[in-house]
Amino acid sequence: MFRRLMWTLGLIGLVATGSAAADVVAASPVPVPVPVAAAAPARGGGEDLGDGTRLAEWQLVDGVKVFQLHLAPLAWEVKKGVVKQAFAINGSVPGPTIRANEGDRLRFLVKNDLPEPTSIHWHGMVLPNDQDGVPGLTQPMIEPGQTYTYEWTAISTGTHWYHSHMGGDQEGRGVYGALEVVPRFGDIPADRDYTIEIGDGPLGFVFNGKSFPATAPLRARVGERVHFRLIGTGPELIHPIHLHGGFFEVVAQDGKRLPFPQRMDTVLVGVGQTFDIVYTATVPGAWMLHCHIFSHSETSEGMSGLVSILHVDPPALRVPDLSQPTQPVTPSTSDTPTTTPPAPPVLPDLPLLPDAHAGHS
Numbered sequence: 001m002f003r004r005l006m007w008t009l010g011l012i013g014l015v016a017t018g019s020a021a022a023d024v025v026a027a028s029p030v031p032v033p034v035p036v037a038a039a040a041p042a043r044g045g046g047e048d049l050g051d052g053t054r055l056a057e058w059q060l061v062d063g064v065k066v067f068q069l070h071l072a073p074l075a076w077e078v079k080k081g082v083v084k085q086a087f088a089i090n091g092s093v094p095g096p097t098i099r100a101n102e103g104d105r106l107r108f109l110v111k112n113d114l115p116e117p118t119s120i121h122w123h124g125m126v127l128p129n130d131q132d133g134v135p136g137l138t139q140p141m142i143e144p145g146q147t148y149t150y151e152w153t154a155i156s157t158g159t160h161w162y163h164s165h166m167g168g169d170q171e172g173r174g175v176y177g178a179l180e181v182v183p184r185f186g187d188i189p190a191d192r193d194y195t196i197e198i199g200d201g202p203l204g205f206v207f208n209g210k211s212f213p214a215t216a217p218l219r220a221r222v223g224e225r226v227h228f229r230l231i232g233t234g235p236e237l238i239h240p241i242h243l244h245g246g247f248f249e250v251v252a253q254d255g256k257r258l259p260f261p262q263r264m265d266t267v268l269v270g271v272g273q274t275f276d277i278v279y280t281a282t283v284p285g286a287w288m289l290h291c292h293i294f295s296h297s298e299t300s301e302g303m304s305g306l307v308s309i310l311h312v313d314p315p316a317l318r319v320p321d322l323s324q325p326t327q328p329v330t331p332s333t334s335d336t337p338t339t340t341p342p343a344p345p346v347l348p349d350l351p352l353l354p355d356a357h358a359g360h361s
């Protein structure tokens with residue numbers, strides 16, 4: 001390798017100066033400053049994600065990101081005047097969004113203060129079998145009052161979720177949250193990043209634990225790419241999720257990027273599935289994101305349940321109104337002279353390089 005490098009440097013010297021071997025000997029390595037890695041933060045998380053959820057807080061202990069998940073009953077207001085018996089994680093439904101980087105070592109201390117046993121399954125994760133969170137199969141139940149520790153490395157990138165594996169009632173009351181592993185390369189580019197966890201259990205029809213009009217208002221500007229992470233947390237039903245205002249691109253399913261993003265305006269989200277969709281806002285206004293089964297999103301009094309509103313503000317800079325059709329371009333039929341396409345550029349002759357492997361012989 002070193003010989004090949006020196007040979008290449010020598011060749012550059014020859015080409016640049018056209019002189020002889022003396023120049024090759026004179027070429028010396030240029031000192032390159034070695035970048036100093038920034039110190040890893042000791043703690044993080046806690047940010048409001050603007051969609052009714054928060055990032056889980058973590059603390060770095062011996063290179064491991066440690067999360068505390070505290071499960072406890074909570075009287076939860078799904079919308080004004082409607083209070084249900086929830087099972088919250090760290091005082092919220094859904095539980096906090098766990099966002100980690102690909103390759104992070106993660107540890108979870110799960111404290112069960114529910115009146116019944118539980119366990120947590122890490123849905124979509126590649127991990128050791130004994131960390132999979134299935135009581136009676138890969139671990140004992142976490143009894144009330146106990147704390148159980150999970151630890152694994154974040155390998156499976158993309159949008160996933162975690163949830164109780166003790167039945168639909170517990171999950172439907174709120175023992176779930178988003179689990180997002182940011183890939184080292186090739187993350188979905190977006191200006192806004194919203195997670196929508198779709199629930200249909202004992203709390204009723206809820207987006208991120210809330211029924212419209214209590215669902216968090218979402219914001220964007222014209223021209224921005226808005227990334228929605230749709231997660232079917234169930235525990236029972238399938239929901240056709242529709243966005244007003246045109247179409248979106250489905251760019252990933254179950255955390256995995258699609259080789260060919262698909263354009264649609266309604267995507268069917270089943271229990272356990274996740275879809276990453278990207279919408280480019282083009283027209284200002286209040287645009288509905290909702291389940292298209294109207295008994296999940298409307299009542300005789302109006303919108304309720306699985307509805308969020310995306311408020312699109314005008315662009316920061318003035319741009320053409322993209323909602324209006326553009327003027328059709330009429331081909332010219334006059335006898336104006338046709339223009340001659342420019343000639344292709346002439347490439348200079350380059351000296352042939354010897355086989356790059358020759359230096360290894």
Ligand SMILES: [Cu+2]
Nearest residue numbers: 239291293296
């Ligand atoms: Cu629905």
